[in-house]
Amino acid sequence: MAGLTRRVVALLLFVAVAGQAEDEKKGRKLETRRLKMEARAGMMSAPSAKDELSNFLARETQRLIERSRTLSGSPYEQDRVLEALDDLLDARDDLVAAGQPNRDGKKTGDPQRSTAKSLERAYFRIQQGEYFAKLSGDARAGEYVVRARRLYQMARAAYDVGGFHRATKLGSAGAELVNVLENLAQAVVRRPEPPVLE
């Protein structure tokens, strides 16, 4: 009997340790991801004082980095904030690429048609911005929506004058800002679970 008890205790200890190890592993992964994001953000060039949009993105990057540092105790929330940070950095990349000539080197069909399609997707995404801004409860969420819309208008203007590469990148940057809002909303509002089976 004592042998059995010892085995059961050993098994429970093993399960507890294994579970703990799993949690630790997840935590380490998130920490590595956070450090990578910070490094990526650090490699980005500082915006000029006149560029209001870039300044906003740089400020928000710093704010989300600070926020992710404080969330090591809640992995789900930290994961979502890091995802938002990733989207924000993508938006910054798109914005930089919009100011540069097309270096993709790919010739994939009619650029006007593909840009129009891309702007259509961006429009759809930006239309969703207000919904996620409201859910996120973030004080700066409204600014994201305003800037996403402004980016879309800039993209439309670029499209009208034949700047298809610039239009695509600006539209994509706008959509990325809504992605940031979606992840921030998910970080604070849990999706309702379906009913538990009785």
Next chain:
Amino acid sequence: MRFLRCLLLVSFAGLAAAQSPQISGRVVDPSGAPVQGIVVAIGGSEVVTDATGEFRTLGLKTGNYVVKVGRAPFRPVSIPIGLTSAIRPLRIVLKLAEVRNEVNVTESAEAVSTAPADNLSAVTVSSEELRGLPILGTNYMSVLQEMVGGAGEDEDGVTVVVDGVEMDAKSVPIEAIQQVKINRDPYTAEFTRPGRGRIEITTRDASTAFHGAIRAGLRDSAVDARNAFANARPDENRQLFTGYLSGPLDRSGKTSFMVAAEQENENLQSVVYAQTPSGLLNQQIRTPQSATDLMVKIRRLVGERHVFTVRFDRERESAENQGTGGFRLPEAGFRERSNESEFRAQHSAFLSANLVSDLSFQWESSRRRSASVSQGRLISVADAFVGGGAQVDTRSDETELGLKYVLSWSKGKHLVRGGMDVPDWTRQTYEDFGNRQGTYQFASLDDFRAGRPFAFTQQVGDGRVSFRQRTVGLFIQDTINLRPGLTAGLGLRYDRQNFISDTNNLAPRLSLAWSPGQRQKTVIRGGSGIFYTRLNGGVIRDALLFGRGDFRRLIVSNPLWPDPSFEGGGAALPPALVRMADDLRSPYTIHYSLGVEHRLSARTTVSATWRGFRGVSAFRSRDVNAPWLADGQRPDPALGIVRQFESSGTVKSQSLELGVSGRLSRFFNGSIRYELGRVMSHADGRDALPPNSYNLESEWSRSNRDRRHRLRALGTVPVGKWFKAGFVFFAATGNPYSLITGQDNNQDGIASDRPAGVPRNSLQGPGVMRLDVRMAREFRIPALGGRGPTMEATVDAFNVLNGVNYAGYVGNLSSPFYGLPVSAQPARRLQFGLRLTF
């Protein structure tokens, strides 16, 4: 117990067996390379060797024959054969004309071949064997697909390859089939699909002497058993007429023809088993179907080096009251009509002793129509009943061109095949008039009684769409005999399709076979390859139709009942859209296998194969405008469901197959295969929307095709002197299915939500077991004597043990049938036939 009973029966059938006579073999050149396209004359008939140099005769009777093979630059040879029973496959080595004529006829050595096309995990069925199997009407494809299916089958289904060219699932008349091969050379680069995804059909060759057969079949429910869910035995019958005629068109015998035709009329019945507000409805309804198929093939030999073949195939089908049965009431049925025509021209040129060119061009045209049998709104009460008008009115027209060019070159240790393959160059026109009056959806019967629908959907606008789909492939395949007993296959294929901008679709393929030792009785065979998936025409159609704005699917959550009362014809309602993701790419599947094949005796082999695949970037759908909260409020309130079709899924499968085939004893000839497998995936199909579109990873679970165990056996065997028996046995554990609440808990417009913590396909469906048997008696017509026509009388029994095979259980917690089956596969059925061969 039932399982054991069946196994015993299969074994017993095998004990009473022997093999029917046939002549088969392989023709090779002096270097040992297969000679493709050479005519082998046996008695009065002719067959042509396939890409692997193999040939197989049609149904022969015992007697003396002379096998003649000859074509420049080889010397013609004649081999007398005394055919008393089945003989071992021949190996005919041809010598060049200028060299002393020497013919090597050997009964296939007891060695196992290491050629990639000789894998023992392949299944080869001759026309004789196919004729000996119990096949319901002309539906041989269902028997063949059962052989292909299993854990090794990926989600892209099965392609039918007819005379070396891929085509859609349309079949050829059963009497026009000379041979069927499944899973031959699994990793060849010549085809887009792996071995388990191909059914290769070789059509019967035109012959230089007149041959033919006429068959009539009859089935009547008077001798059938009752379906488990039917109140009474259904009043069903079937008449079947098939036949072929083959012969010369000129005196020289260089031009010959083959005509095959079949006509099938079925009066079937479906069983409705539904829970309506007025109680349980159990009713049978007629679902008559008819099909006609005609095929004409003409072959002409020009000189000694060119063979021209043209083929025309026309098929018509009609079916009434389709879709009815189970929960679906008779009023919600629809009728279908389809016409298909195909023309194909092929040219084979034997440019030299080691260089063969094959060019094939095909044109196909098809029309399909479906129309509801009654008009009115469709009312769907989840897993209780579906009533009202079906509203599936659609028209579809398709014109398809195909081209394939293959150049085969053999020298020394190499056999190289390369060329271009255009399997799909299609123009499709589709008109969708479906769901114009709307569909009410109720989560449960109680909700229906209370007049509380959870959704109303309706399609409005111009439902016409037309588009072109283009797929082009290039391939090269080298089969290298590295040394005796060691063969490698190296291949590379490139496929490109429109509608997907991803162009990086290189697909390398590799196979290796090694037979250790001198006797070469055992072969270790392995391989791996990448296979790209073609975009389904239905996905393109939906994306074009719902993406352009003038055709809309309206979805109203919690609508008014019984009139949804739209203002302005629903113009203000948010429409549902379908679109393809920006980063959509060609999904691909990495297949791999490793197996051991061992020849126990000259005619018996065993094999064990471990195989698997991993599907990368698999297609799946999600709603990119799904509500985050359970308040029905969508992120973009101007739109409803936005179904995005994306390539972000994964599928994984592994299986172990054990097989034995050939003659296990002097009484048994056939094939028995057992498979233990597992399939995991992210989605059950490309169009299925997940309950949570924001967390697709939670969908990773068992696939709905994940059957753990499968046992398949088939054989065609004589029982004593008087009868021949053929059987097909299939037993498998059931498919899993999902447990759902039946409610739209997250208010996303789809009532497919699962209870918290319950994965997809968590429940286990019922297993199936079926044994089909054919008994045949062949006799000569005495008045004509000698080697005149023969008559064969057959009796087929399907599901001869009359076991109840449920079609599935209901997993909807809101359904009155939760946990219960509502339909079953047919009970025992008998079919009688007569076949005259001349």
